[in-house]
Amino acid sequence: MSTDDNGTPLLAARGLVKAHGKTQALRGAALELRAGEILAVTGASGSGKSTLLHCLAGIVRPDQGSVVYGQERLDQLPERRLSELRRTEFGVVFQFGQLIPELTALDNVALPLMLSGAGRREAQGKAGEWLERFGVRGQKDLRPGEMSGGQAQRVSLARALVTGPKVVFADEPTGALDSLAGEQVMTALVHTAREAGTAVLLITHDAQVAAYADREVWLRDGAVVSEHAQQEMAR
Amino acid sequence: MIGRFRPGPRFFTEDYSLSTYCECILSPMSTRHILLGLLAGGPSHGYDLKRRHDERFPQARPLAYGQVYTTLQRLVRDGLAEVEGTGSEGGPERTLYRSTEAGGRELTRWTGEITPPAPFVTNEIFAKVVVTILAAGDPAGHLQLQRAAHMARMRELTAVKTAPGADLTTVLSADYALTHLDADLRWMTTTAARLTTLTAEVTAA
Numbered sequence: 001m002s003t004d005d006n007g008t009p010l011l012a013a014r015g016l017v018k019a020h021g022k023t024q025a026l027r028g029a030a031l032e033l034r035a036g037e038i039l040a041v042t043g044a045s046g047s048g049k050s051t052l053l054h055c056l057a058g059i060v061r062p063d064q065g066s067v068v069y070g071q072e073r074l075d076q077l078p079e080r081r082l083s084e085l086r087r088t089e090f091g092v093v094f095q096f097g098q099l100i101p102e103l104t105a106l107d108n109v110a111l112p113l114m115l116s117g118a119g120r121r122e123a124q125g126k127a128g129e130w131l132e133r134f135g136v137r138g139q140k141d142l143r144p145g146e147m148s149g150g151q152a153q154r155v156s157l158a159r160a161l162v163t164g165p166k167v168v169f170a171d172e173p174t175g176a177l178d179s180l181a182g183e184q185v186m187t188a189l190v191h192t193a194r195e196a197g198t199a200v201l202l203i204t205h206d207a208q209v210a211a212y213a214d215r216e217v218w219l220r221d222g223a224v225v226s227e228h229a230q231q232e233m234a235r
Numbered sequence: 236m237i238g239r240f241r242p243g244p245r246f247f248t249e250d251y252s253l254s255t256y257c258e259c260i261l262s263p264m265s266t267r268h269i270l271l272g273l274l275a276g277g278p279s280h281g282y283d284l285k286r287r288h289d290e291r292f293p294q295a296r297p298l299a300y301g302q303v304y305t306t307l308q309r310l311v312r313d314g315l316a317e318v319e320g321t322g323s324e325g326g327p328e329r330t331l332y333r334s335t336e337a338g339g340r341e342l343t344r345w346t347g348e349i350t351p352p353a354p355f356v357t358n359e360i361f362a363k364v365v366v367t368i369l370a371a372g373d374p375a376g377h378l379q380l381q382r383a384a385h386m387a388r389m390r391e392l393t394a395v396k397t398a399p400g401a402d403l404t405t406v407l408s409a410d411y412a413l414t415h416l417d418a419d420l421r422w423m424t425t426t427a428a429r430l431t432t433l434t435a436e437v438t439a440a
Contacts, residue, residue: 044424187397207420208413211389212397218382225379 010035010199011056011167015065018051018222025051026062027222033167038190038200040210043219049203050171052219056201057090057169058082069167087116091160091198093189095172097152099144105131105155106140112163130158134188150181157189161196168193171203186212266298266306271315271334271342278319280329281307307332315341360419364426368437378427385416385423392416 009032018026025048033039033056043049054060056067058074067074069089074082086092099108109127114120131137134154136147144152153173160168173189174182190212193200202213210216217224273284273291281303289297310316315338319331334342360381367374395401396409426433 190397207386207389207417208393211386211393211413213390216383216386218379 009033010037010070011201012068013052013056013065014068016052016055016062016067017064018048018055018060018062020051025222026055026065028065029219029223030065031217031224033199033201035166036194036197036199037215038193038202038213040202040204040213040216041219042204042207042210042216044205047219048222049205049219051222053169053171053201053203057092057167058085059092087112088163089166091163091165091168093153093156093160093168093170093173095175097144097149097156099152099156099159101144104141104143105136105147105151108144108155109159109162112159116163127158127162130162131155133192134158135184148181149177150184153177153181153185154188157185157192161192161198164196165198167199167201169201169203172205173202174204174206174209182209265345266302267310267315268342268345270303270306270310271338271345274316274332274334274338275342278331278333280322280331282329284332310338314338358422360423361426364430364433365437368434374430374434375427378423378430382420382423385420389413389416 011033012031014030016026016029017024027048029048029052031039031041031052041049041052051060055062055075058067058069058077061075065075069085072081072085074085077085099105100111103111106124106127109130110118110120110123113123113126118126128137128140131140134157136151136154136158139147139151139155142151144155147155153176157173160170168189170189174185177185186209189200192198200213202210204210219225269288269292270284273279273287279287281300284307285298285300285303288303307316311318311332315335316332317335319333321328322331323329360378363377364374367377392409392413396406396413
């Protein structure tokens with residue numbers, strides 16, 4: 001399993017605790033993500049999967065515990081640095097894509113590059129290349145509402161990967177798709193991430209989607225419960 | 236780590252999905268109906284039928300020549316096929332067979348027949364969970380280990396079906412196995428959530 005040059009995990013969470021009001025979403029969750037690894041986080045609805053992803057991606061801060069990315073403690077970073085990391089080093093894909101409805105597919109993918117300072121022409125050129133890689137260049141002038149769910153999700157993947165992130169966080173990326181479209185999206189995500197050496201943290205309740213990953217951790221009631229089983233299997 | 240798991244040789248056989256496909260799909264199929272299907276396109280001899288069968292079902296165990304000729308003789312005996320003549324086509328003389336009208340009707344009947352869903356599936360995992368409870372063991376731990384083993388196999392099958400150049404037969408046979416393993420996993424998840432009640436029932440009985 002690959003790691004960063006210094007041998008440490010790319011992303012490591014320890015003892016994460018997070019409550020939403022009176023609901024305890026995470027109860028000491030811990031995991032490690034290695035560079036270039038595809039890791040599935042599975043569990044039933046309400047097990048804390050999405051909250052874990054939000055903590056790992058620096059979208060929300062845990063109440064307790066640590067999230068270390070490289071040499072930085074995400075749980076302690078100022079919002080400005082978190083925002084920079086999310087823009088340059090992280091890519092995020094959500095269940096419903098969350099593309100900007102007013103923009104074409106090409107402009108949706110070009111947007112992260114433009115926010116990082118690229119000119120429109122350069123950004124659109126690169127966006128077109130990524131749409132090509134995901135097989136949706138033909139839809140470049142369509143708006144999200146004019147595309148199928150599978151096409152829109154592949155545009156979302158292109159948007160997540162266009163900046164060359166080190167980690168893509170994918171939250172139920174096939175949850176709104178039929179099985180064939182879901183298979184196309186997962187195949188595109190996994191092949192492209194492996195080519196680019198991008199790590200993927202994949203949240204899913206679907207074992208067939210989790211099977212695309214190198215490894216699985218299983219959450220129950222806000223904590224990882226499959227560590228024991230994995231250690232046993234390694235013996 | 237699961238990746239260092241060292242199961243038996245069959246576990247990681249690359250053609251797991253294909254052998255499963257053969258065992259679960261092809262084996263129950265009747266060789267006589269497959270041969271009738273191959274004859275539906277026109278007269279053919281035993282050697283050619285065997286070759287076409289092995290090409291059409293590359294994951295199936297190749298038909299033995301003896302099985303082909305025995306089956307053809309039975310089809311003739313039952314009036315479902317008949318001898319068309321002999322031909323050599325530059326090689327040894329071979330007997331040509333063709334399907335009869337009765338053979339065509341039998342093929343139509345067989346392909347139109349709905350395969351009955353299995354009324355009950357023998358579940359070794361469930362038996363082990365119950366016995367683990369009876370022996371005061373750790374059924375939850377057993378289910379976790381079983382889940383990890385299922386996931387390892389599902390990763391293997393997913394790699395087979397997403398490999399560059401995988402043909403549709405390979406994809407579909409892997410999908411067949413994946414879907415069944417997924418069903419097992421769902422059952423294990425439900426069972427794990429009900430272990431307290433199950434333990435009470437089993438130990439009270």
